[in-house]
Amino acid sequence: DQQVKQNSPSLSVQEGRISILNCDYTNSMFDYFLWYKKYPAEGPTFLISISSIKDKNEDGRFTVFLNKSAKHLSLHIVPSQPGDSAVYFCAASRSFGNEKLTFGTGTRLTIIP
Amino acid sequence: KAGVTQTPRYLIKTRGQQVTLSCSPISGHRSVSWYQQTPGQGLQFLFEYFSETQRNKGNFPGRFSGRQFSNSRSEMNVSTLELGDSALYLCASSFFDRNTEAFFGQGTRLTVV
Numbered sequence: 001d002q003q004v005k006q007n008s009p010s011l012s013v014q015e016g017r018i019s020i021l022n023c024d025y026t027n028s029m030f031d032y033f034l035w036y037k038k039y040p041a042e043g044p045t046f047l048i049s050i051s052s053i054k055d056k057n058e059d060g061r062f063t064v065f066l067n068k069s070a071k072h073l074s075l076h077i078v079p080s081q082p083g084d085s086a087v088y089f090c091a092a093s094r095s096f097g098n099e100k101l102t103f104g105t106g107t108r109l110t111i112i113p
Numbered sequence: 114k115a116g117v118t119q120t121p122r123y124l125i126k127t128r129g130q131q132v133t134l135s136c137s138p139i140s141g142h143r144s145v146s147w148y149q150q151t152p153g154q155g156l157q158f159l160f161e162y163f164s165e166t167q168r169n170k171g172n173f174p175g176r177f178s179g180r181q182f183s184n185s186r187s188e189m190n191v192s193t194l195e196l197g198d199s200a201l202y203l204c205a206s207s208f209f210d211r212n213t214e215a216f217f218g219q220g221t222r223l224t225v226v
Contacts, residue, residue, distance in 0.1 A: 006155075009153075034214065036217075041219070042219055042220075043117070043119075043203055043205075043217030043218050043219050043220050044156070044203070044217045045217070046214050046215070046216070049214065089155060089156060091156075099169075100146065100158050100161055100169045100171075101146070101158070101215060102158070103148070103155050103156040103157075103158075104155055105153060105154060105155035106155050106156075
């Protein structure tokens, strides 16, 4: 049962435009969400996170939006740069207890120069 | 501060053999988690260790096992290797009890032939 879903396996965006990556979850107990970025032959690196008490968190070019009622979160990258080309994973967990991170299947983002 | 170190980086084994992978977490981190990444499946959680105790376990067969030492270093073992075990195995460490904002190693690419 895939509790965290990224329904778009790939996405291509023109350089300078906005990239929007989407993620849906089914477990209503999740209250902490993260985005990771992964380059080939490297481990994922933490990008940005959001707690369920907020609906938006911003860090430079990266903004994560959380819609709890729809169980949906999205990552916006503005403006998109060639170095943003990577696989992006969303992850979710419960902030109380010793809960593991549950990852989505990833979206490969390609920025077209 | 040194990051998460995984050894070896690449490994080729034949079916039926066993393999041991090693992970050295960031200094001071007590939680170590292991993930399997295969194309289209995202990061599948294997298990998590905290203070030498397995705290969480994913849905993998008993052929997959692990342990953590007093210095927080961790090993995972796969016995009776199958072709389907070919994957990138990632280790992540985190400081707090809960597995958020985990820091990943570069992974061990295991190929079973």
